[in-house]
Amino acid sequence: MLRLIYIIILIFFASGLCEEQFCSAESADLCKENEIDHQKLSYAKAINEGYQKYLTAIQDAEQDYKECNNTKHSCFKDVIVRDLSPFKKKGISEEMIVAAKNRGTFYQIIGGKLYREKDCMFPARCAGIEHFLLKVIGNLSNMDLIINTRDYPQSSEYFGNAMPIFSFSKTSQYYDIMYPAWAFWEGGPAISLYPRGLDRWDRHRKLLNKASSEIPWEKKDNKGFFRGSRTSSERDNLILLSRNKPHLVDAQYTKNQAWKSEEDTLHAPPASEVSLESHCTYKYLFNFRGVAASFRHKHLFLCRSLVFHVGDEWAEFYYYAMKPWIHYIPVSKNADQKELENLIEFARSNDDIVKKIAYRGRDFIWNNLQMSDVIHFWKQLLKSYSKLLTYKPVLKKNLIRIEKKK
Ligand code: UDP
Numbered sequence: 001m002l003r004l005i006y007i008i009i010l011i012f013f014a015s016g017l018c019e020e021q022f023c024s025a026e027s028a029d030l031c032k033e034n035e036i037d038h039q040k041l042s043y044a045k046a047i048n049e050g051y052q053k054y055l056t057a058i059q060d061a062e063q064d065y066k067e068c069n070n071t072k073h074s075c076f077k078d079v080i081v082r083d084l085s086p087f088k089k090k091g092i093s094e095e096m097i098v099a100a101k102n103r104g105t106f107y108q109i110i111g112g113k114l115y116r117e118k119d120c121m122f123p124a125r126c127a128g129i130e131h132f133l134l135k136v137i138g139n140l141s142n143m144d145l146i147i148n149t150r151d152y153p154q155s156s157e158y159f160g161n162a163m164p165i166f167s168f169s170k171t172s173q174y175y176d177i178m179y180p181a182w183a184f185w186e187g188g189p190a191i192s193l194y195p196r197g198l199d200r201w202d203r204h205r206k207l208l209n210k211a212s213s214e215i216p217w218e219k220k221d222n223k224g225f226f227r228g229s230r231t232s233s234e235r236d237n238l239i240l241l242s243r244n245k246p247h248l249v250d251a252q253y254t255k256n257q258a259w260k261s262e263e264d265t266l267h268a269p270p271a272s273e274v275s276l277e278s279h280c281t282y283k284y285l286f287n288f289r290g291v292a293a294s295f296r297h298k299h300l301f302l303c304r305s306l307v308f309h310v311g312d313e314w315a316e317f318y319y320y321a322m323k324p325w326i327h328y329i330p331v332s333k334n335a336d337q338k339e340l341e342n343l344i345e346f347a348r349s350n351d352d353i354v355k356k357i358a359y360r361g362r363d364f365i366w367n368n369l370q371m372s373d374v375i376h377f378w379k380q381l382l383k384s385y386s387k388l389l390t391y392k393p394v395l396k397k398n399l400i401r402i403e404k405k406k
Contacts, residue, residue, distance in 0.1 A: 051346045054329075058353060061325035068321055070368045073376045075321040080381050083177040084388060086162035091390035097144045100155070100163040104148035107133070108393060109140055109382075115399040124197065125149040128182025130402050136379040143386040144393045148176065151291040164385075169292035171313040178317040179381060180374045183295050191256070193273045198295060202371040204276070208302035209366070211277035217355050220305060224249035224344050225282035227274040229256035230264055231290035234311060234333045238286055239266055241337040248344050251286065279303055283358075284347055289314040289333075301327070301365040306347055306358040310335065317377060318369055327361035329354070 068075040105126060108115040114133050120126035129147055146165045148154050153170035155163040162175035170176045183189070188198030198204065226238055230253050242251035252271035255264075262268060276296065279285055280303035287297045287307055293314040300307050309324070311333035324330035331343060347354045 050342055051349070054343070054346050055350070055353070058325045058357070061323060065323055065326050068368070070373070073373060073380070075368050076318055076373070076377055077380065079178060079317050079320055080377075080384050084384055086175050087164060087388050092164045092385075092388045094144075094391045094393075096164055097146060100146045100165050103154040103163065104146040104150075104165050104167075106396075106399075107145040107147055108143070108395060108399060109133070109137055109145070110142050110393065110395045112137055112140070114402040115395065116402050118398065118400050120149065122149045122187060124187035125182040126187075127405075128184070128186035128188075129179070131185040132180065132375060132378045133382075134402070134404050135375050136382060140379075140382055141386045142393045143382065143389060145382075145385075147179070149182065153292070164388075169314055169316050171315070177381070177385065178315075180317055180377055181295065184371070184374050188295055191254070191273055193275055198276075201298075201374070204299065205302060205366070205370075207277055208280065208299060212280045212302060212304040212362070215281055217283070217304065217358070220283040221281055222283045222348055222351075223247070224251065224284040224286055224308065224340075225279060226251035226286040226288075227254055227271060227279075228288075228290075228294070228296065229254050229259070230266060231256065231294075232288060235288045236266060237335060237337050238288075238310075238340055241340050243268075244337065245341065248341060249284075250282070276300075276303075280305060283354075284308060284344060286310060286331075287328075293319070298365055298369060301361045304358055304362045306354045307361055308343065321368070322361070322364055325357070327357065327364050329357065 105120050106117040114130065114137055116126070116130070126149060129149070146163075148165050148167040150167075151169070153167040153174040153176040154165045155175040157173050157175060165176050166179045167174070167176035168179060168181035170178060181188075183198055184201040186197065186200070188194070190197045199207070224238070224242075226235070226242075226249075228235070230236075235251075235253075238249060238251040239253055242249045253265035253268070254273050255270040258264065259270065262270075265271075276299045279300065282303075283305055285300040285303060285305045285307050287300055288294060288310045293316045297307075297309070297316070298318070307328040308331050309328045310331040312324075312330060313333070322328065329343060329347070332339070335343075
């Protein structure tokens with residue numbers, strides 16, 4: 001802030017110096033120097049005007065912000081109310097469940113026991129979901145559930161009425177009811193580094209906390225960083241900026257299972273994968289949507305690095321409780337290379353301010369997104385959902401009983 005005031009004062013006193021002076025032949029050198037100073041100051045002025053909009057956004061956000069109080073698990077309850085609101089008036093009938101059945105895996109909770117149709121499209125994902133269902137099932141009423149294990153949501157507002165389908169991620173154009181992703185426990189993306197999928201959230205939290213406490217903010221590399229595959233072209237501009245300005249950002253595409261040629265890594269050889277713990281050595285970490293929301297999002301915060309969150313459409317259940325400019329820097333999904341560069345430069349020149357945002361983001365995830373919060377969310381979600389059923393579910397034939405793994 002002091003630096004900003006200093007530059008504004010300089011600009012004020014220096015403005016128009018050379019134009020108003022009479023430059024004799026003897027004083028030509030002095031005039032030339034003044035002209036160069038003037039150019040520098042105009043440049044500084046332009047930069048600071050550019051940064052001012054970010055500083056104002058931070059100030060405004062801080063003025064309005066009240067940290068949610070999660071002692072009663074209240075941070076995420078609005079999401080449940082909102083996602084269930086399309087079903088509030090008429091409730092959820094058995095016909096609606098039948099109509100949605102082929103869009104997800106059919107589960108029943110009957111008499112405190114869990115049942116599922118025999119086949120599950122992604123067995124590890126079903127296992128990740130069932131871990132939580134079995135944890136909360138105890139006192140819940142009977143209910144039928146359609147749980148979508150694909151990445152993509154299923155009930156678009158452009159295609160008919162709301163269908164009661166549970167999905168892990170969506171945009172506001174979908175009626176799907178959000179549930180905490182399977183990957184909190186099992187079935188997360190398998191890459192060469194994590195051949196059995198991303199580790200369980202409770203364990204990964206601890207690993208990331210350790211990694212980030214070993215590298216203090218001041219020692220982090222003040223560069224932007226991203227490693228991941230090209231699951232969305234919204235990532236391209238950062239990759240291109242990294243190729244043009246490697247001193248500012250290190251962003252490279254890795255292979256995923258769909259990789260066929262260098263075209264899939266934007267005409268460059270695929271980069272080696274980097275563990276999430278190693279991301280913590282960089283000050284600025286970028287998050288993008290993939291096919292839907294990306295699982296990296298929550299991990300990045302635990303690095304105690306500043307998260308640049310690109311795009312605001314795709315979300316998981318906990319995203320809405322996090323606020324732009326408070327917990328992360330929001331970036332337009334259409335940001336070109338220049339805008340990305342400006343944002344990184346802004347962060348570099350306002351270290352104390354962005355460090356505060358980085359730490360607030362970290363504390364939010366660390367304090368409010370514990371495994372117990374995930375379990376609690378599942379429980380509240382199913383309790384509220386079951387109240388909307390307009391019929392009494394009875395156990396269907398040909399289902400298998402799902403029990404706790406030994
Ligand atoms: N990932 C990682 N290191 C890498 C590449 C990917 O840790 O070098 C993780 C990343 O955090 C994400 C998952 O692997 O959770 C899949 O990443 P990818 O970019 O392939 O797809 P996304 O799910 O983000 O669309």
